[in-house]
Amino acid sequence: MKSKDGTPLKIALYGMDDRAYKTMCMYLKGPCKGIAVVVDESEAEIDLLDADHIKAKELLDQLQARKPNRPLIILSLEEILLDGTIYVKKPVETADVLAALKQAKVSLSTDDSKKVKVRAKSETEQKIEPSSSHIPKSKKESVAEEIVPAAKNIDKEEKKKVSKHRTAMDLTEGGFSAYIGNVDGVNFSDHEQVLKASYNPKGYFLGYVQSAIKVCKAKSRILQLNSGWKPLIVFPHSQEIWLDVEDKQLRAFAGVAISKNGAKAMSLTPIDQSKFDIKEKMEGFFDSDHFLWKLAIWTSKGRFPDTIDINKPVYLMQWPNFTRLVVTPHAMRIAALLIRGPRTAMSIANALNIKPQYVFVFISAANVLGIVGQAKRQVDELISPPEVQPTKAKGLLSRILGRLRG
Amino acid sequence: MSQYKIIFTGPVGAGKTTAIDSISDVPPVKTDAAASDMTKNRKAATTVAMDYGIMNLDDGEKIHLYGTPGQERFDFMWDILTVGGIGLVLLLDNTRADPFKDMQFFLDSFGKFISETSVSIGITQMDLSSKPSINEYHKYLQGSDLKPAIFAVDARVKNDVSLLVQALLFSLDPGLEDE
Numbered sequence: 003m004k005s006k007d008g009t010p011l012k013i014a015l016y017g018m019d020d021r022a023y024k025t026m027c028m029y030l031k032g033p034c035k036g037i038a039v040v041v042d043e044s045e046a047e048i049d050l051l052d053a054d055h056i057k058a059k060e061l062l063d064q065l066q067a068r069k070p071n072r073p074l075i076i077l078s079l080e081e082i083l084l085d086g087t088i089y090v091k092k093p094v095e096t097a098d099v100l101a102a103l104k105q106a107k108v109s110l111s112t113d114d115s116k117k118v119k120v121r122a123k124s125e126t127e128q129k130i131e132p133s134s135s136h137i138p139k140s141k142k143e144s145v146a147e148e149i150v151p152a153a154k155n156i157d158k159e160e161k162k163k164v165s166k167h168r169t170a171m172d173l174t175e176g177g178f179s180a181y182i183g184n185v186d187g188v189n190f191s192d193h194e195q196v197l198k199a200s201y202n203p204k205g206y207f208l209g210y211v212q213s214a215i216k217v218c219k220a221k222s223r224i225l226q227l228n229s230g231w232k233p234l235i236v237f238p239h240s241q242e243i244w245l246d247v248e249d250k251q252l253r254a255f256a257g258v259a260i261s262k263n264g265a266k267a268m269s270l271t272p273i274d275q276s277k278f279d280i281k282e283k284m285e286g287f288f289d290s291d292h293f294l295w296k297l298a299i300w301t302s303k304g305r306f307p308d309t310i311d312i313n314k315p316v317y318l319m320q321w322p323n324f325t326r327l328v329v330t331p332h333a334m335r336i337a338a339l340l341i342r343g344p345r346t347a348m349s350i351a352n353a354l355n356i357k358p359q360y361v362f363v364f365i366s367a368a369n370v371l372g373i374v375g376q377a378k379r380q381v382d383e384l385i386s387p388p389e390v391q392p393t394k395a396k397g398l399l400s401r402i403l404g405r406l407r408g
Numbered sequence: 409m410s411q412y413k414i415i416f417t418g419p420v421g422a423g424k425t426t427a428i429d430s431i432s433d434v435p436p437v438k439t440d441a442a443a444s445d446m447t448k449n450r451k452a453a454t455t456v457a458m459d460y461g462i463m464n465l466d467d468g469e470k471i472h473l474y475g476t477p478g479q480e481r482f483d484f485m486w487d488i489l490t491v492g493g494i495g496l497v498l499l500l501d502n503t504r505a506d507p508f509k510d511m512q513f514f515l516d517s518f519g520k521f522i523s524e525t526s527v528s529i530g531i532t533q534m535d536l537s538s539k540p541s542i543n544e545y546h547k548y549l550q551g552s553d554l555k556p557a558i559f560a561v562d563a564r565v566k567n568d569v570s571l572l573v574q575a576l577l578f579s580l581d582p583g584l585e586d587e
């Protein structure tokens with residue numbers, strides 16, 4: 003984990019008395035095997051702050067003002083997830099400190115690489131590509147704070163995020179087309195056309211939002227995606243999206259392929275807090291999974307993403323959190339079947355006797371959440387999945403289902 | 409006529425009584441009593457025997473909804489309750505000190521019943537404490553044989569409880585269709 007030339011990472015310590023300072027110096031030399039060496043602030047690449055120090059807040063403010071882009075590791079007894087920082091719980095474990103230093107080093111290297119790779123539009127604005135792994139570098143990034151409550155804590159603000167906690171919309175086949183809209187040039191009653199109806203997520207707003215989330219996570223920063231439309235803000239720690247827009251507007255925007263000019267307008271910037279106060283619009287907060295799921299449905303419109311080969315089996319890693327997502331027709335049945343083992347999209351459609359576009363829309367949405375993968379084991383293609391065997395109580399269970407669905 | 413039942417379990421205050429109330433066709437029979445032990449730190453009244461509700465099906469069949477008492481000292485009742493059960497709905501309170509430990513405890517306690525039927529898990533109070541996240545619950549179960557549906561649930565909302573029970577039914581048979 004030392005630098006490529008073998009030199010240790012240079013780290014500055016804050017919020018420690020003499021004894022703690024010396025102990026940490028020895029700890030880095032000993033248990034951490036000298037991967038980092040303590041230096042003065044002026045020489046340091048990384049800062050490390052004991053957040054339980056009496057003046058920790060003051061020190062933190064100073065550090066973030068002086069060196070906003072320098073990786074900062076925070077040690078604390080209580081969990082503190084602060085935008086742009088790396089948290090290590092006290093009493094520290096060597097593995098945690100090593101992991102934090104590794105993350106800080108990655109952050110340093112990505113910043114360095116961006117100096118070459120990224121063509122900044124301005125000092126405070128970066129161009130982004132859909133689903134790229136580029137990390138934007140900004141010299142004037144605002145230090146927006148986001149404190150995530152630790153378990154056991156009650157977050158009074160959380161209740162105000164009504165959109166985030168709203169129960170699912172359960173779509174029937176009848177309501178499906180009206181909800182997702184149509185795709186020009188695809189006749190979904192023509193089986194042949196359905197099987198060729200793919201789309202490239204990168205060519206839509208979906209791809210840019212996915213890319214923005216990726217960048218914000220890697221950078222551990224809250225950033226604003228500008229699209230020439232409505233500003234969208236990504237909160238990576240709490241996995242939230244903020245967007246002040248009605249569903250019908252978002253649906254329309256999601257379904258339109260982004261032109262070259264539109265792509266040029268896409269950028270990530272620090273939040274311009276002077277333009278709006280987020281806390282005044284708490285209903286604009288969405289769980290990022292819920293948002294991506296919905297966006298994927300409106301982008302797919304019954305087509306499958308071209309990143310998935312529909313002739314090869316896919317697998318489902320976990321059930322989607324259906325109570326907070328839009329439940330497309332047969333989505334629960336598809337999930338229940340796919341969680342049992344890999345299948346091709348057509349095998350799912352045949353086993354459940356449903357139209358392929360319902361499977362495609364599910365795969366599209368689950369794919370953006372990263373819970374669907376293309377099966378790569380040879381055995382999954384060699385052996386047909388087992389037929390769905392009805393349970394003895396199928397009639398009873400179906401009647402319960404009918405009763406629940408009213 | 410056989411007695412068909414769905415079992416609701418989970419720790420004190422997870423919302424079992426409320427969840428049954430959400431989907432029951434009759435006012436549920438509650439056996440709450442004023443809490444007099446450590447339970448009182450979480451709620452004023454708690455279930456000391458079991459809760460009971462009914463879902464009436466179109467053909468006259470009744471589905472009995474049983475809520476287990478949350479306190480562990482009543483766990484001798486759990487085996488009796490599960491006999492002939494269709495499946496298990498496990499509710500966990502996200503504001504409790506260690507919801508993973510709660511989950512493990514109930515999955516272990518009902519392990520035999522789950523292996524013979526299925527389980528779906530609802531996480532309540534996520535609007536008060538969003539951590540652990542649903543993904544973290546799934547990660548916790550990685551490596552076990554279980555891949556249950558785990559949903560954020562507001563036990564007062566009928567649609568949430570309904571989807572949780574639907575997931576349980578589809579886990580038993582993905583081929584189910586409405587009748």
